[in-house]
Structure formats: C-alpha cells, structure tokens
Amino acid sequence: AQSVSQHNHHVILSEAASLELGCNYSYGGTVNLFWYVQYPGQHLQLLLKYFSGDPLVKGIKGFEAEFIKSKFSFNLRKPSVQWSDTAEYFCAVNARGNNRLAFGKGNQVVVIP
Amino acid sequence: DGGITQSPKYLFRKEGQNVTLSCEQNLNHDAMYWYRQDPGQGLRLIYYSQIVNDFQKGDIAEGYSVSREKKESFPLTVTSAQKNPTAFYLCATGTVDAEAFFGQGTRLTVV
Numbered sequence: 001a002q003s004v005s006q007h008n009h010h011v012i013l014s015e016a017a018s019l020e021l022g023c024n025y026s027y028g029g030t031v032n033l034f035w036y037v038q039y040p041g042q043h044l045q046l047l048l049k050y051f052s053g054d055p056l057v058k059g060i061k062g063f064e065a066e067f068i069k070s071k072f073s074f075n076l077r078k079p080s081v082q083w084s085d086t087a088e089y090f091c092a093v094n095a096r097g098n099n100r101l102a103f104g105k106g107n108q109v110v111v112i113p
Numbered sequence: 114d115g116g117i118t119q120s121p122k123y124l125f126r127k128e129g130q131n132v133t134l135s136c137e138q139n140l141n142h143d144a145m146y147w148y149r150q151d152p153g154q155g156l157r158l159i160y161y162s163q164i165v166n167d168f169q170k171g172d173i174a175e176g177y178s179v180s181r182e183k184k185e186s187f188p189l190t191v192t193s194a195q196k197n198p199t200a201f202y203l204c205a206t207g208t209v210d211a212e213a214f215f216g217q218g219t220r221l222t223v224v
Contacts, residue, residue: 006155009153032210034212034213036215043203043215043216043217043218044203044205044215045215046212049212051210090155090156092156092213096210097209097210098209099143099144099146099161099163099207099209100158100161100169100171101146101158101161101205101207101213102158102172103148103155103156103157103158104155105153105154105155106153106155106156
C-alpha cells in the first residue's frame with residue numbers, strides 16, 4: 001500500500017511570509033495526488049489535485065503544488081500567507097484506478113497577524 | 114440537501130460497549146471510507162468500500178467492523194475490542210480517479 005510523508009508538523013509564520021509544505025509518497029506506479037485543508041472547526045475540503053498533465057497545479061486561495069515524479073514529491077506552496085490560512089493541511093495519494101486513499105500526518109500551520 | 118451526513122456529531126459511550134457510527138451519502142458515489150483522526154497522527158484509514166457488499170481493511174481495522182448493504186450507507190461499529198476508541202471519526206465518499214468528499218465527523222468519547 002502507498003504511504004505518505006509530511007514533515008515539520010507544526011509551522012508558525014507571519015502574514016505575508018511564503019509557505020512551502022513538503023509531501024513525499026512511496027508508490028512506484030501512477031498516482032493521483034491531493035492536498036486537503038481543514039480550517040478550525042470545519043470539515044476537510046479539497047485544496048487542489050493532480051491527476052495528469054501540467055505538473056504545476058493551481059488550487060483555491062492562491063495555493064499551488066508541484067508534482068516531481070523523480071522525487072516522488074508533491075509540495076504545496078503559497079507565496080504570501082494570510083491569517084485566514086491558519087489550518088491543518090493534509091497530503092493524500094491513491095494509485096491510479098484504486099480507491100484506497102492514504103493521508104500524511106498533516107501540517108498544522110499557524111499564521112500570526 | 115446533497116452530501117454526506119454523519120450522525121451523531123458527538124457520541125459518548127461506556128467502556129466495553131459497542132457503538133455504531135452512521136454515514137449516509139446522496140452523491141451516488143461508489144466508494145466510501147472511514148478514517149480516524151487523532152492529533153499528530155493525520156487521517157488513518159480504518160475500512161473502505163469500493164462497491165456495495167464489498168469492503169477492505171485499511172491500516173487500523175482491528176477493533177472495528179463495517180457493512181455496505183446499500184450504496185448510500187456505510188456504518189462503522191466500534192467494538193469493545195478497540196483498545197483506544199476515543200477519537201474523531203471521518204466518513205468520506207468518492208469515485209475512482211477523483212477526489213474524496215468528507216462528512217463533518219463524529220467525535221466519540223468512551224468513558
């Protein structure tokens with residue numbers, strides 16, 4: 001089964017700073033990749049996804065992620081964060097054609113005004 | 114109102130009792146999932162079902178059971194064999210090669 005690694009579980013940064021969250025997965029075949037976000041008190045929602053095509057994916061709220069196949073990575077970035085980006089961010093992966101969806105341990109991001 | 118309904122939102126049970134968490138969907142999705150969320154552990158897959166009358170164990174299935182008798186429903190039973198059942202449980206649905214959608218979750222507290 002595939003597995004997902006996310007590092008730096010707690011991230012604290014100031015507004016306007018840049019954010020990058022790492023995500024690495026272990027699976028040798030073709031994968032679908034996702035980033036989900038969980039705002040305080042809310043349910044998980046999709047931030048962005050990658051299935052195929054351009055490896056640089058743009059999502060909601062100014063987030064983007066880059067798929068680097070050779071590094072088995074799908075890192076999330078935002079050039080300038082806002083206080084409202086305070087949330088927990090989860091990377092997820094499944095093998096193409098398979099519904100089993102594996103998540104990383106998440107990154108708790110706190111943005112200080 | 115479309116979506117995924119998990120009930121109840123909060124659930125309290127005495128130690129040693131089985132408890133069943135409900136998950137209903139009207140999105141017509143084939144796949145349904147149960148995850149457990151603990152602080153610092155991310156989402157861990159308990160069980161998932163890709164089609165009616167079929168389901169597979171996830172990474173932490175011990176002490177849990179599920180059924181998938183209808184496409185719309187995927188109840189999770191937390192049995193007395195689960196050593197540490199207090200947690201936040203999330204149900205999700207999806208289709209192959211598409212994103213999953215999540216319910217609001219059930220917070221189970223065993224006392």
